[in-house]
Amino acid sequence: MPYFNLKFSNTDNELANFAKALALPVRIAIVRIIIANGNLVPKESLYSIPFNQETITKHIAELKRMGILKTHGLRGSIKYSIDERLFRQMADGFAMLFESIRRFEHDLQDY
Structure with missing residues (x-):
């Protein structure tokens, strides 16, 4: 089956979108x-x-749009x-992906 005809799962799409959102060093x-600041920082610190x-x-606006950042307070503060829930979910998804790659490599070595 050609790559371009594959239908991707929601999980695959979510992981890819999360990776794209964090693909820039500034983000x-x-x-x-x-x-590093206890998961709550004023905009000025950034x-x-x-x-x-x-x-x-x-970049802050894009991270907010993608659901990675949450906003607290009112204008001026x-x-x-x-x-954190999204990060845990994505970390678990990546961990499962990497574990399946490790298993695949292990199976190839045994073959």
Whole structure:
């Protein structure tokens, strides 16, 4: 079956979308800063990343749109956190994927 005719599961699509959302170093930096600060950080703290504020704001908006970031507070005192449930779900999905790859490699060695 050609690759382009495959129908992908919801899990595969979710994992791929999550990976794409975090595929940029600036977005990883945003997530790391939030985690390093107890999973709640004011927007201003994210401006320490070596990009201009407009770029950081754009990436924050995209991470929010994809459900990775949550917003707390009101205008002027906005804070961000990571959606822990989503991260756990994606981590479990990636762990299962990597484990199946390990099993496959092990089976090939035994063959």
